[in-house]
Amino acid sequence: MSIGYMAIERRQQPASIQVCRPPDVVVFPRCVEEVSALAKICYRHNLPIIPFGTGTGLEGGVGALKGGVCFSLRKMDQVLDVHQEDFDVTVEPGVTRKALNSYLRDTGLWFPVDPGADASLCGMAATSASGTNAVHYGTMRENVLNLEVVLADGSVVHTAGKGRRPRKSAAGYNLTNLFVGSEGTLGIITKATLRLYGIPEAVVSAVCSFPSVQAAVDSTVHVLQAGVPIARIEFLDDVMVDACNKFNSLSYPVTPTLFLEFHGTEDSLDEQVRTTEEITSANGGADFQWARDEGTRARLWKARHDAWYAALALRPGCKAYATDVCVPLSRLPHIIVETKEDLIQNGLTGPIAGHVGDGNFHCIMVLDPDDSDEVQRVHQFTERLARRALALEGTCTGEHGVGLGKRALLREEMGPGAMGVMQSLKESLDPKNLMNPGKSRHGTIYRLGYSGYYAYRRNYLAVVLLIG
Amino acid sequence: MSIGYMAIERRQQPASIQVCRPPDVVVFPRCVEEVSALAKICYRHNLPIIPFGTGTGLEGGVGALKGGVCFSLRKMDQVLDVHQEDFDVTVEPGVTRKALNSYLRDTGLWFPVDPGADASLCGMAATSASGTNAVHYGTMRENVLNLEVVLADGSVVHTAGKGRRPRKSAAGYNLTNLFVGSEGTLGIITKATLRLYGIPEAVVSAVCSFPSVQAAVDSTVHVLQAGVPIARIEFLDDVMVDACNKFNSLSYPVTPTLFLEFHGTEDSLDEQVRTTEEITSANGGADFQWARDEGTRARLWKARHDAWYAALALRPGCKAYATDVCVPLSRLPHIIVETKEDLIQNGLTGPIAGHVGDGNFHCIMVLDPDDSDEVQRVHQFTERLARRALALEGTCTGEHGVGLGKRALLREEMGPGAMGVMQSLKESLDPKNLMNPGKSRHGTIYRLGYSGYYAYRRNYLAVVLLIG
CATH class of the missing domain: 3.30.70.2740 (Alpha-Beta Plaits)
Structure with missing residues (x-):
């Protein structure tokens, strides 16, 4: 058996504050067969397996608590099948959401789940990611149709059957959504079939200030009750608005603020915006501003987009x-x-x-x-x-x-x-506890402080795993 | 221990053509504690457990292949908590979708998943039901937030934690969607927390005839690509249209036909209908009729609503x-x-x-x-x-x-x-194979003809299970 070339990586720098231990080895498989073969070796030798996408997770999901083999999936980066009429696509685990959306640009379709970071889509599936668009388009739970997964023993499973992509199904246990959110503790996701959506004809962005958190939340509830198909509705508190004002030389009132985005046709947006403005106004909202052209929209939302950096700049x-x-x-x-x-x-x-x-x-x-x-x-x-x-x-x-x-x-x-049920599921699919051990929902509770904060940042030389 | 009164039932008549064997006993628990106590007895004595909602399932999910105890959940029929501002409700397993929607009438909210039959909501969760509204509102998979489940051994589990009802979560394995669609083979659903939606301000119904199946499907794809938030888009073939014409003395062209429904505000509906009419027309659609008032809407959709009976009348x-x-x-x-x-x-x-x-x-x-x-x-x-x-x-x-x-x-x-994974999950949660045995995804494949068609219809006297 030949696995072929696998690169050596000097640095893996995940985004999380939690991570505190590097793996012993990083491998860079290029196809599911390599992932499977490598997993079999790990299984035989009882080596922990840590799947790695882009390292943009925030809760330390890629830390190698017990050492072991990190499976970096970045070399599997192909968009495999776009079915325009069926609103679906299949991607390898190294494809990020931005890469997918630029690939899709000419099709009139897009994948809307947006956790902020340019995460890998299979990593987003593993973490059950969502973000600003979830209120309208759902989270990864609602947008994954099928997964190819390599289990701890190296066997390859298609959660909805190989190559299947009906938009709905009542066939058997919902394995897809068992692996979505399993954080690498049940298997390595090597392929995901995702729902796509038509790129909206038009987009309107809006901003509105409120006298209180209650008024902002009431407005949100009323907008949803009114059936406005709002695409994003984001809240910043007064402290955050103040930080954003300072960071970007803006002058929003320093009060709880909603940043809104509407997707639709030109006509439907007028009504969405009108209804929303009426609702916010009835709840004491003020300074309702909205814009349709891209430049002004970007300016209106700049505070929201830069919130993280504005906070850091404090x-x-x-x-x-x-x-x-x-x-x-x-x-x-x-x-x-x-x-x-x-x-x-x-x-x-x-x-x-x-x-x-x-x-x-x-x-x-x-x-x-x-x-x-x-x-x-x-x-x-x-x-x-x-x-x-x-x-x-x-x-x-x-x-x-x-x-x-x-x-x-x-x-x-x-x-x-429920913890007992989760533990049973874990034991039945990964009896040796090799998949991303010590993470998520099983095993001993480690009390981690922030002491290991940058431990993972030290360079290390990964060993090439030779398989002959 | 006293379980109290449990009624005797002379007939259980499920809707399925597949069912062919009645259980030995039917019990009518009135609360989760009774369900749990009864399950413990079954577990101790190795008695199969068959959960029963309304018997409206179509694939024989409530047949007692190995005899055992049928848990009829109809006496647990309370709507427990409506949270209007949070768009959620919790129901016991005897609550049907129509009962819930009449209960909700004054709240401005509704539960849209509509499989046709007036099924119990927990039964719909167990079967992963959907129906005509799924294209817009999703299936049960997207609309269940939490489940209370009694496992085979009588233990009570809340799939998202007791009483929890966030609209989204990335906490632990998605147990909710493991039980949704498990068809009674993993546990008895005794409570469901469901997403609700604002009742649309206005509804428009429409009908359009097409020269071919391809033209009708192309129209559907284009409507979805255009981002029209269509609530229902139903297809009848020429044979079905002919049957409906005869059954209801209608005169639709005997060709492939789409029945459409739009939910929204008055203004937004105008645009939705206009866009859809343009699309259907571009695809060769003809006789596009639409209506906003309830009487005409009912008349337009009568063919679709009566399709089952029109087919039978053939x-x-x-x-x-x-x-x-x-x-x-x-x-x-x-x-x-x-x-x-x-x-x-x-x-x-x-x-x-x-x-x-x-x-x-x-x-x-x-x-x-x-x-x-x-x-x-x-x-x-x-x-x-x-x-x-x-x-x-x-x-x-x-x-x-x-x-x-x-x-x-x-x-x-x-x-x-994937079958191996499902089998592992089944064995880990129901090692004695007591939960609805012989059904869905495990056990021996029984080759059932239609010979037992009405076997289940014979009267039988259920025995009161006495627990002292």
Whole structure:
């Protein structure tokens, strides 16, 4: 058997603050057969397998807690099949969402799930990613039709049957959505068939300021109740707006603000915008601005797009970590107000940005990683925030996943019954616990501080795995 | 321990043509604690457990192949929590979709998934049901937020954690969608939390005739590409239109026909209808009629609504069985044309109705159940149709589920890899194979003809299970 050339990589730099240990080896398979052959070797020798897409995950999902073999999938980067009339495409795991959308440009179709980073699509499937468009287009859970997965023992499985791509199915257990969000702990995703959408004929962006969080959330609820098919509805709190004003020399009122985007035809957008403006106005919204041309739209949304960098600029030289709770919409004002008080009381910097149509929001915690006291306070704040979400019938992670940092919280969220079921599923599909061990929903709870923050950044020389 | 009163039922009459054996006992638990206690008894004594909602499933999912205890959940019929601002509701398993929608009437919200029958919502979750609205609102897979499930051993699990109802989550394995579509083979669904939607301000219905199946499908693809948020787009073939004309004294052209429905605001509907009419016209569509007032809408859609009865009326005294394949949209013309030829060649009556926006269609097979030769020909036709769908990258069931009739086809569809994974999951959650045994995706393949057609219809006296 010959696996052929596999490159050596000197650096793997994942985006997460949680990651603290490099793998022993990085391999760069070029096809599913290589992935399968490599997995078989790992299986035979009991070596942990860590799938790696772009390393843009935020919860340490690619850390090699127990060492082992990192499967970097970037060399499998082909867009395999675009079916324009069927609104679907199949991609290899190295294809990022931006690469796919530029590939699709001439087809009139696009893939809308947008977690911010230019993540790999199979990585997004593995993490159950979503982002700003989810309120209209859904998350990865709703947009994956089929997956090719290599299990720990090297066997290749197609979750909806090989090559199948009906838009809906009631055939057998929904294996596709078992692997979506499994964070590499059940198998290596080597192919994904995704739903596509028509590129909207026109787009309108809008911004509106509110006297309170409650008014912004009420507007969101009313817009959804009115059936406005809004494509994005993003919330920034006053602290974040202030940061954005300073970062980009803007002059938005320093109050809770909604950034909105409408997709549709020219005519339908007029009505969507009109209805939304009426609703925001009835809820005390002010300074409703909207734009249709690309230049003005980009200017209107600049604050939202640059939020991460604006937050970082609040404390030059610091690093950022984004929390990720999600609660029922009606609970948003309560949790946001409490959270802002908590931040103030604990002297922490954490401007808020949220996908308010889904009830999902992030505090962008700006912290000095060398200040162990602050690191500790951020850690405690993050846990309090998650527990607040749990107390309000929400989740500790709306879209970033569990990774390393939220395994204890996951247990609290799910309870022993559901955790027991997850554990059973894990054991039945990966009895040797080789797939991304120590992550997500199983195994011992490691109490990780931020001490290992940049441990992963040290260079290391990966060994070429020779297979003869 | 006292379980209290459980009624005796003389008849259980499921809708399926497949069912052929009654259970030994029917129990009528009134709460999850009773379900759990009863399941524990079954587990201790190795008694099969057959969950029963309304018996409206079409693939024999409630047949008690190995006898055992039927859990009729109709006495658990409370709508538990409506959260208007959060667009969600929690229901017990005896609540049907019509009961829920009348309960919701004053809230301005509704639950859109509509499989035709007034099925129980938890039963619809168990079967991964969908229907005419799925093209816009999704199937049960997209609309269940959380489930309470009693496992074979009587333990109670909440698939997204007890009481949780965020609109999205990346926390742990997606257990909710593992149980959605599991057809009672993994556990008894005792509670479901569902997404709700604003009742549309206005509705427009439309009808349009086409020169060919290709023209009707092309119109569908173009409508979706244009981003028209169409709520329903239903196809009837010429045979079905003819049957409907005769049944309701209508005079639609006897050609492939689309029945459309648009949901939105008054203004947005004008544009949706205009765009759609332009598209259908460009594809050779004719006689485009549309209506906004309820009376005319009902008249326009009468043919679609009565299709099942119109088909039955083609051969008085016969029974009907609906096939249920689903293929990528572009494959629809090919498979429908081939299928119509097959029907003619084999002298079978099977007018076609389809949820064409999803690529899902049904031949309503009208047959004499006492004519064993015809029964056999229908059986063979159904298998050929399913294999045709499989050859075109589709599925043998878009929405009815696998039940008894499609287990061999499921194996062909999924292949040994995915079937092995499903088998592992089944064994890990139900090691004694007590949950709805012999159904869906596991166990021996029973070759069932239609001989047992009405076996289940005989009266039987259920025994009260006394627990002291």
